[in-house]
Amino acid sequence: MALRIPSGTRDVLPEEMAALRRIEQALLATFLEHGFGEVSTPTVEYEDTLRAAEIGLGPAYRVVDDHGELLALRADMTVPIARVVATRYADSEPPLRFCYAARAHRAVRPHRGQAREFLQAGVELFGVPGAAGTAEVLTVLSRALEAAGLREFHLGLGDARIYPSLLSAFDVPEDGRAKLLAELTTRDLAGLDRELLALDLTPEARELLSRVPRMRGSAQVLEGLPVHVADAVADLREILSLLPVDVAGRVIVDLGRAPRLGYYSGHVFEVYDPALGEPLGGGGRYDQLLGRFGREMPAVGFALGVDLLHEALAGEARGETRLGGQGS
Amino acid sequence: MNRYGLTIAVPRGALMDGTLERLEAIGIDTAEVRSNDRKLLFEDVGIVTMRPSDVPTYVESGAADIGITGKDVLMEQREHLVYELLDLDFGGCRMVLATKAGPDLAAEALQRLGVMRVATKYPRIAGEHFERTGRQAEIVEVKGSVELAPITGLAEAIVDLTATGTTLAENGLVIREEIATTTARLIANRVALRVRAEAVDRVVEALRGI
Numbered sequence: 001m002a003l004r005i006p007s008g009t010r011d012v013l014p015e016e017m018a019a020l021r022r023i024e025q026a027l028l029a030t031f032l033e034h035g036f037g038e039v040s041t042p043t044v045e046y047e048d049t050l051r052a053a054e055i056g057l058g059p060a061y062r063v064v065d066d067h068g069e070l071l072a073l074r075a076d077m078t079v080p081i082a083r084v085v086a087t088r089y090a091d092s093e094p095p096l097r098f099c100y101a102a103r104a105h106r107a108v109r110p111h112r113g114q115a116r117e118f119l120q121a122g123v124e125l126f127g128v129p130g131a132a133g134t135a136e137v138l139t140v141l142s143r144a145l146e147a148a149g150l151r152e153f154h155l156g157l158g159d160a161r162i163y164p165s166l167l168s169a170f171d172v173p174e175d176g177r178a179k180l181l182a183e184l185t186t187r188d189l190a191g192l193d194r195e196l197l198a199l200d201l202t203p204e205a206r207e208l209l210s211r212v213p214r215m216r217g218s219a220q221v222l223e224g225l226p227v228h229v230a231d232a233v234a235d236l237r238e239i240l241s242l243l244p245v246d247v248a249g250r251v252i253v254d255l256g257r258a259p260r261l262g263y264y265s266g267h268v269f270e271v272y273d274p275a276l277g278e279p280l281g282g283g284g285r286y287d288q289l290l291g292r293f294g295r296e297m298p299a300v301g302f303a304l305g306v307d308l309l310h311e312a313l314a315g316e317a318r319g320e321t322r323l324g325g326q327g328s
Numbered sequence: 329m330n331r332y333g334l335t336i337a338v339p340r341g342a343l344m345d346g347t348l349e350r351l352e353a354i355g356i357d358t359a360e361v362r363s364n365d366r367k368l369l370f371e372d373v374g375i376v377t378m379r380p381s382d383v384p385t386y387v388e389s390g391a392a393d394i395g396i397t398g399k400d401v402l403m404e405q406r407e408h409l410v411y412e413l414l415d416l417d418f419g420g421c422r423m424v425l426a427t428k429a430g431p432d433l434a435a436e437a438l439q440r441l442g443v444m445r446v447a448t449k450y451p452r453i454a455g456e457h458f459e460r461t462g463r464q465a466e467i468v469e470v471k472g473s474v475e476l477a478p479i480t481g482l483a484e485a486i487v488d489l490t491a492t493g494t495t496l497a498e499n500g501l502v503i504r505e506e507i508a509t510t511t512a513r514l515i516a517n518r519v520a521l522r523v524r525a526e527a528v529d530r531v532v533e534a535l536r537g538i
Contacts, residue, residue, distance in 0.1 A: 276390065
């Protein structure tokens with residue numbers, strides 16, 4: 001018989017394992033240095049718990065145990081750690097800081113080279129609201145990547161509230177809002193423009209709703225934005241001012257970010273490296289998630305794909321500073 | 329490398345001429361691409377050529393920073409995490425449901441058997457169309473020459489892309505329904521879109537200005 005392993009999973013042999021372990025340890029050491037305590041949670045949780053989080057991405061793998069209970073493999077560590085905070089730290093004074101390096105599981109489509117099981121390293125910060133909390137984890141994120149040896153990375157920073165605020169400000173009717181947000185979530189900016197033309201809007205509103213999601217770059221993109229998004233803009237400015245200068249220098253302000261997962265409520269960010277065609281991690285604020293577990297508390301965190309980080313490091317070492325790897 | 333410093337995925341086939349015309353118009357020398365039919369990678373001008381249906385795969389992975397492909401491909405392969413930046417307004421086609429001329433055998437099958445067989449290269453687009461319109465269809469995926477299916481009795485109907493309808497007509501098929509219209513689109517890798525924002529925007533502006 002063929003001794004197969006499920007698609008999207010893999011064995012790691014000593015040479016690679018040593019490299020992955022070094023990366024993981026560099027990340028964890030940085031997290032600990034910044035006051036984040038390492039936690040471990042069960043690989044399987046009750047499916048109810050993972051679903052109660054109402055995240056966009058539900059658990060992909062379920063099993064019925066010997067008591068007839070429905071268990072599921074976690075899709076990330078954010079929900080299990082939120083559960084820990086809501087139960088084990090129910091009476092603790094915030095702020096609370098946790099970090100982890102752990103495996104999680106997600107559904108994959110066949111033949112796409114996606115991982116079904118992957119190692120994530122990240123932090124979760126509870127009880128520090130707004131820009132201050134976000135700036136703290138962005139700084140830890142940046143320091144951890146530096147400790148792992150990554151040099152060329154950028155931090156894409158946006159706010160999931162921006163587009164919805166604009167839609168409210170211009171009184172876009174409910175069905176139109178849904179259509180525009182769907183185009184933005186599916187990354188179809190041509191479709192966005194088409195839907196905008198179909199709506200009864202002033203030329204100014206139409207121009208702004210088309211332009212803002214395309215804006216990304218230095219802090220300059222925050223200039224001249226309408227008053228309707230003042231809260232988000234003020235927040236993003238504050239984050240930038242709170243970051244150490246070198247970290248702020250890595251930020252690409254990105255006004256086109258639609259919420260990545262259902263639980264993100266405000267600031268969102270992703271890590272980009274020119275040596276890798278996909279983000280190697282990301283995170284954001286999820287201020288409503290804890291409330292669903294019975295304890296209202298603002299929260300922010302990120303997760304890095306350790307395998308992706310390894311790939312990006314290898315790419316940088318080969319001198320692939322541009323995407324595509326065809327040389328310049 | 330071209331003046332924008334971006335690797336561009338160019339579709340072979342029906343969209344190729346229109347694509348190269350536009351790239352030429354924004355200052356990318358495409359002479360070698362036009363003259364060499366076998367070569368796939370043109371490093372000097374930052375162009376890679378491939379089947380249109382492979383463009384999203386290359387762009388998503390970052391093997392190309394930006395690319396041009398048909399909306400039909402993007403609709404069928406929606407799982408690719410790429411950004412669609414611009415409707416390039418050429419290569420216009422219609423996604424249609426067609427059957428043999430004469431009495432509508434597909435409608436008849438639906439009435440008689442409750443289900444019709446539909447051959448297509450676009451199983452997702454076809455499947456969703458029938459779901460949306462509340463009809464049962466058995467989708468048969470084929471890789472090419474879809475017109476053959478109704479003629480040989482493999483299926484009662486086809487869902488396929490057509491520009492002029494000539495091939496359909498030549499094979500004795502008539503269009504019964506129009507499902508969508510498609511044109512060529514400019515897509516971008518999600519990391520390139522941020523890290524090489526300025527270059528990507530220059531391409532978009534130049535293409536808009538043609």
